């Protein structure tokens with residue numbers, strides 16, 4: 518990797534590389550190509566937990582590794598260099614338990630975090646609904662106060678790991694209360710019907726679920742934080758997750774660039790390696806330049822978060838720019854590789870092309886990032 522802001526990042530890169538070479542590279546293609554219904558890679562997930570990768574930036578008092586956000590996003594960048602879907606698998610584990618780390622009470626932290634950080638249990642961040650995606654505050658899931666418990670009904674979709682999660686951070690309205698709230702739900706109940714969504718274009722090793730919630734009882738003590746603060750908790754979680762998507766994008770784009778450079782040096786056309794052709798050189802120059810800019814934006818956002826500064830704007834800018842640069846890079850990588858990029862048996866480019874597309878969609882589309890950026894720079 519050509520650029521490090523912080524010497525500690527190199528240690529993270531070395532740690533991620535050793536992990537990826539041992540545990541990810543041997544199974545990467547197999548997991549992308551598994552037939553439906555696609556299983557969840559529980560074994561690898563547990564290995565993430567054993568390595569401390571599911572609580573990398575979680576404070577040590579909560580059982581995490583206590584690394585900085587900059588180190589954490591470097592980990593995600595590096596895992597995504599080897600396989601974006603497995604990098605995402607790890608990032609979703611961190612994202613989903615973030616609200617418990619930062620907004621739960623001590624009893625809830627003690628009860629849930631050890632199993633989530635060790636990878637024994639899987640957690641999902643359950644926000645999106647068929648009619649509440651970008652308009653996230655518009656959820657129609659409702660929790661009714663029944664004295665000692667809430668009775669919840671609703672419909673959720675596009676939930677990363679929602680098809681397997683043992684624990685859910687569920688965003689819901691509470692009947693007769695304004696605004697959204699959040700509950701911690703143990704999903705092993707008959708009314709919690711989860712399924713794996715099929716025919717996903719990319720990021721296949723990290724599965725996506727749909728959930729129908731029918732008369733699910735949630736004990737009152739599982740209210741997360743304060744009633745009515747759910748939207749705020751969701752947005753604060755997504756601010757950090759957006760830097761994670763920026764890091765996924767940087768790792769994926771770096772791989773597309775490295776593959777393109779290597780291929781252009783060995784592919785002979787018109788009697789010489791295509792790296793000698795100016796058309797190819799310009800594509801690689803543009804990929805490299807935009808990638809460096811996106812890497813700097815990603816690290817800047819993480820450093821602001823580490824410094825305790827406001828970082829919503831920097832996170833939205835990084836998510837928007839890095840994901841679109843990743844799109845530019847996979848497109849150029851495909852052009853450079855030609856048929857050897859388009860057909861998956863010859864290179865990883867076909868997989869990177871599919872894995873990249875969702876980076877511009879999840880954790881807030883590019884259009885939502887532009888709204889957040891405009892609200893910050895113009896004012897509301």
Ligand code: COS
Pocket residue numbers: 642644645650651652653654748749752753755756829879880881882885888889
């Ligand atoms: N951190 C803390 N609080 C935040 C916040 C943030 N980043 N963003 C908004 N809030 C708070 C606001 O301060 C406001 O609080 P009050 O009600 O106390 O005044 C409240 O949340 C509403 O804010 P705002 O009016 O800006 O929200 P909007 O309804 O206009 O929605 C968008 C803002 C569209 C940007 C938001 O809904 C969004 O990000 N949508 C995309 C959701 C998403 O990323 N989904 C992906 C799936 S999740 S994996």
